[in-house]
Amino acid sequence: MEMIDEPSGSNGKPSYAPLRANQKAGSNDFVRKLFKILEGAEYNDIIRWTEDGDSFVVLNTNEFTTKILPQHFKHSNFSSFVRQLNKYDFHKIKRTNEEKQNSQYGEHSWEFKHPFFKIHDEDQLDNIKRKSAVQKKIMLDDNTVLVKQGGDNAGGLDSTADLIFNTAVSKSKFNQLKRKVETIEEEVNYLKNENYELKLGYQKSQSRYNTLLDNLISTKEFNNTLLTNFNVLVNSLSSQGLDIPPNLTFNATMPNTHTIKNTQSPQMSSAVPTLSVRKPSTMDSNPASTTPNMILDHPILRPGFHVLLVEDDSICIQLCSKFLMKYGCTVEVVTDGLSAISTLEKFRYDLVLMDIVMPNLDGATATSIVRSFDNQTPIIAMTGNIEDQDLVTYLQHGMNDILAKPFTKDDLHSMLIRYLRNRVPLSEQRAGSSSKDQHSPSLPQESEVSDLIREEPQIKKQRV
Known part of the structure; x- marks a missing residue:
């Protein structure tokens, strides 16, 4: 029940009366009491009318609080x-x-004004009404309530609040929309998982395709060498007087690299493309026929390459060093990005294997610094983070390729073949030795197969 101010009783203390149901909500007893105090001029040293009589001033707020308010x-x-x-x-x-x-009323005085509150004008007090507020509540959700003020000042509601109330939806409709959003989110998550599985399948097929291509090129090289030597042998026997059938001399029938270059790589499929390879029938019974298989498993890599291994994991260092030395490379190891920068400033290497997550300085940042003074040395990232955005970041920092962890020795060997096949070791260049043997068959140019050899090697049996 609301209490209103009433004139004080005989004991000098204020008395209160309950607000009746049929009494106006805009009752101004508070204003009339204030008017009587000012008209009585009993407290002129504390509160009084101004000289114009259209406002009043509280001269001393402390005295007003202690003497008049109580x-x-x-x-x-x-x-x-x-x-x-x-x-x-x-x-x-x-x-x-x-x-x-x-101010003539003092520096700390407070002056108040109302257009209908003036000296000796009690009739105007009826026009002074207390502001009434009617609240309208709308539940936007379980935790948010929007309150709209109504009553006398309802017309002053700004357009923004009106727009909210006019366009507000019911709770049931809101829950229905919420369920639709949840359904869409579930579908998006399902499509993400499906896309991830397709991506893994694509990476696996791409790795198989790259391996098959490397094996095909190696087989062609071996076949050309074998046939060249066979023709030399036939010519030598003919010069010794032996009768050689005229149709015994033949040339290599392997498809050339230009034909391979036009072959499209598999797109989002787990199937491995099939390329036919015709082997000479006369070699089937030869014990040396096992040699091509050996070369297919390990394509030819010139020995003497010097590799810088930037890695902080001791097990990975041991395995990588073992594999690299097995393929005829010499290895130098540093364990963080700062050491890698310092080493590459002093010495040159044929290839750099760069881990990404390392103490002191990460591999991507170290590579970007190295590229400021060395744009020639191939730098291969070794990492398990192979999301699309991660791969773009590594390439933007100047890395040439990515060797995804965990990788096998065959994955490492394929990477070495890709970047060192047509290179002469720096140690041989400095020694002034010949880059290629004159009798060895020419190797295919890297640009001829670059469109088919791509990144993302897959998980195999022995992992680094």
Whole structure:
């Protein structure tokens, strides 16, 4: 039940009366009491009319709080009294600091004004109404309630609030939309998983295709060498007087690399493309026929390459070093990115195997610094982070390729073949030795198969 201010009783203390149901909500007893205090001029040293009579001023707020409020009002402090004035649309007169200092009422005085609150004009008090507020609540969700003010000031509601109320949806419709969003999210997650599986299948087929291509090129090289030597043998026997059938001399029938280059790589499929290879029938019974299989498993790599291994894991260092030395490479090991930069500033290497996550400085940042003074040395990233964005980041930092962890010795060997096949070891270049043997068959150019040899080697039996 709301309590309103009433004139004080005989004991000097205020008395209160309940607000009846048929009484107007805009009752201004508070204003009339304030008017009587000002008209009575009993507290002119604390509160009084201004000279113009259209406003009143509180000269001393402390005295007003201790002497007038307890006896005539129910408010316990001056701030509460000011809030009550605001509810009746009284406004405080704002003054600058200079005006406050020169004010005849004192620097700390408070002046209030209302258009219908004037000296000796009690009839105008009926026009002063207390602001009424009717609240309308709308539940936007389980935790949010929007409150709309109504009543006398409802017309002043800004357009933004009106727009919210006019376009608000019901709770049932909101829950229905929420369920639809959850369904769409489930479908998106399913498609993400399906896309990931397709991506793995594509990577696996790409790795198989690259291996098959390397084996095909190696078989062609071996076949050319074998047939060349066979023709030399036939010519030698003919020069010794032996009768050689005229149709015994033949040339290599392996498809050339230009034909291979036009072959399209598999797209999002786990099937491995089939390429036919015709072997000479006369070699089937020869014990040396096992040699091609050996070369197919390990394509030819010139010995003497010097590799810098940047890795902080001791097990990975041991296995990588073992594999590299098995393929005829010499290895130097550093364990962080800063050491790699310092070493590459002093020495040159045929190839750099760079781990990504390392202490002091990561591999990608180290590579970007190395590229400021060395753009020639191939730098291969070794990492288990092979998301699309990660791969783009590594390449943007200057890395040539990515060797995905965990990798096998065959994966490592394929990477060495890809970048060192047509290179002469730096040690031989410095020694001024010949880059190729004159009698050895020419090797295919890297540009002829670069479109078919791609990244993303897959997981196999023995892992690094």
